[in-house]
Amino acid sequence: MSKKRLLVDMDGVMADVYQQFFKMDEEEYGVRKTLEQVLGKWEREAFKNERAYVTRKGFFREAPVMEGSIEAVKLLNDKFELFVVSAAMEFPNSLPEKLEWLAEHFPFLTWHQLVFCGLKTIVKGDIMIDDHYRNLDHFTGRTILFTQPHNYGHDDKHHERVHSWKEVLEKLL
Amino acid sequence: MSKKRLLVDMDGVMADVYQQFFKMDEEEYGVRKTLEQVLGKWEREAFKNERAYVTRKGFFREAPVMEGSIEAVKLLNDKFELFVVSAAMEFPNSLPEKLEWLAEHFPFLTWHQLVFCGLKTIVKGDIMIDDHYRNLDHFTGRTILFTQPHNYGHDDKHHERVHSWKEVLEKLL
Numbered sequence: 003m004s005k006k007r008l009l010v011d012m013d014g015v016m017a018d019v020y021q022q023f024f025k026m027d028e029e030e031y032g033v034r035k036t037l038e039q040v041l042g043k044w045e046r047e048a049f050k051n052e053r054a055y056v057t058r059k060g061f062f063r064e065a066p067v068m069e070g071s072i073e074a075v076k077l078l079n080d081k082f083e084l085f086v087v088s089a090a091m092e093f094p095n096s097l098p099e100k101l102e103w104l105a106e107h108f109p110f111l112t113w114h115q116l117v118f119c120g121l122k123t124i125v126k127g128d129i130m131i132d133d134h135y136r137n138l139d140h141f142t143g144r145t146i147l148f149t150q151p152h153n154y155g156h157d158d159k160h161h162e163r164v165h166s167w168k169e170v171l172e173k174l175l
Numbered sequence: 176m177s178k179k180r181l182l183v184d185m186d187g188v189m190a191d192v193y194q195q196f197f198k199m200d201e202e203e204y205g206v207r208k209t210l211e212q213v214l215g216k217w218e219r220e221a222f223k224n225e226r227a228y229v230t231r232k233g234f235f236r237e238a239p240v241m242e243g244s245i246e247a248v249k250l251l252n253d254k255f256e257l258f259v260v261s262a263a264m265e266f267p268n269s270l271p272e273k274l275e276w277l278a279e280h281f282p283f284l285t286w287h288q289l290v291f292c293g294l295k296t297i298v299k300g301d302i303m304i305d306d307h308y309r310n311l312d313h314f315t316g317r318t319i320l321f322t323q324p325h326n327y328g329h330d331d332k333h334h335e336r337v338h339s340w341k342e343v344l345e346k347l348l
Contacts, residue, residue, distance in 0.1 A: 120287035
């Protein structure tokens with residue numbers, strides 16, 4: 003039997019981009035926002051200069067790895083036909099950064115397993131893990147919503163919500 | 176009725192990369208190869224240092240546009256849900272070059288319509304135009320083989336072969 007195809011998002015799932023937002027916002031305004039202040043808000047609503055941060059050199063390259071993601075992705079990479087799918091095309095300069103970041107932190111993945119796109123409606127698979135409704139809502143397979151501050155508290159009845167990579171493994175292994 | 180989804184390859188279909196191969200090979204060896212000398216051969220078989228050329232800065236950025244492609248893609252972009260799909264991940268530095276190239280020559284396409292991947296098995300659509308069997312062979316929709324020197328003379332019974340963008344339009348409009 004062929005392996006099921008698992009599509010894994012990068013930002014907000016493998017890469018902990020909120021740590022970058024908190025850090026850069028603090029550097030700019032001198033005060034670190036609390037998690038409570040940004041819960042349930044869009045990123046650009048929570049961090050006034052979000053556009054400037056995501057286009058800044060190093061934003062993606064230096065993003066911390068999401069807790070538990072390396073070990074989890076390694077396990078899932080054995081069981082599934084795994085693809086990393088990132089809607090990265092809006093930020094052209096992020097593409098080489100993302101490739102370098104993956105090569106550093108997830109060296110067991112190959113370039114064959116990467117997809118950079120504008121819209122995720124173009125990819126096909128059996129399971130999608132993502133932190134954005136706009137990506138999950140149009141996917142015809144199983145959808146797993148990875149909790150991030152921006153999707154906190156929003157209705158998630160159409161998707162399976164997980165709060166950590168540990169929970170992802172409990173569902174998929 | 177929703178539009179059919181058309182997937183268009185970049186290298187060897189929208190971008191005339193052979194002109195770059197001929198030029199760089201001539202610069203290196205002092206003699207310009209003839210078309211006859213490279214027909215039916217893989218690119219790396221036809222041009223000894225092909226790997227060096229495709230990784231050279233500017234190879235993709237300065238590639239000429241395939242004859243007739245701008246007008247044709249513009250027309251097809253109205254009739255179809257068009258995506259440009261490039262198996263570019265093997266050459267990370269090509270990604271920004273390809274984005275800039277598209278923005279210059281095909282400014283009517285948006286970043287929403289672009290996909291960079293390692294394997295084209297990940298994308299779904301109704302029609303695929305490509306110059307490589309390895310991409311067309313696994314596609315479940317209609318497959319159009321765009322003639323390029325490397326695929327010349329090879330068996331094409333499973334795909335519709337076209338020799339120009341004019342022929343693409345005759346088939347699809």
